Amino acid sequence: MTDLDEVADGEYTAVVDSIEDGLATVFFEQDGAEVGHAVIDTTELPDDARHANAILSVTLAGEELTETDYDPERTETRQDAAQDRFDRLSSRPPTEDDG
Numbered sequence: 001m002t003d004l005d006e007v008a009d010g011e012y013t014a015v016v017d018s019i020e021d022g023l024a025t026v027f028f029e030q031d032g033a034e035v036g037h038a039v040i041d042t043t044e045l046p047d048d049a050r051h052a053n054a055i056l057s058v059t060l061a062g063e064e065l066t067e068t069d070y071d072p073e074r075t076e077t078r079q080d081a082a083q084d085r086f087d088r089l090s091s092r093p094p095t096e097d098d099g
Contacts, residue, residue: 004063007036014068015078016045016054024050028058046070053078 012028012035019025019042027037042050049056049070055078059067 004038004040004060004065007038007060009061011057011059014056014058016049016052016056018052019050028060040065044068048072 007028010030012030015027015029017025017027017037022042023039024042024045025037025039028035044065045054045056046068048054049068053075055071055075057067057069057071058065
């Protein structure tokens with residue numbers, strides 16, 4: 001099962017948002033901007049990219065993933081940045097009573 005008909009042919013950065021019941025929701029980015037998303041069968045992804053937040057370089061042609069290349073370093077960097085943002089946002093700012 002693929003749902004790639006709304007994403008134009010081309011080269012993209014793909015981010016796996018979630019995986020459920022053998023289907024992956026994947027967002028496609030080009031030049032840092034989201035250009036679409038699709039729900040695809042996880043078997044279309046490399047084995048090591050079958051998890052949430054995996055980042056891949058992909059090529060779409062004729063509504064199919066013709067090339068997929070998992071990028072573990074970029075995946076880790078993006079996860080670390082997201083965790084840092086979460087940590088900063090979740091820390092309580094000091095109040096006058098803390099002084």
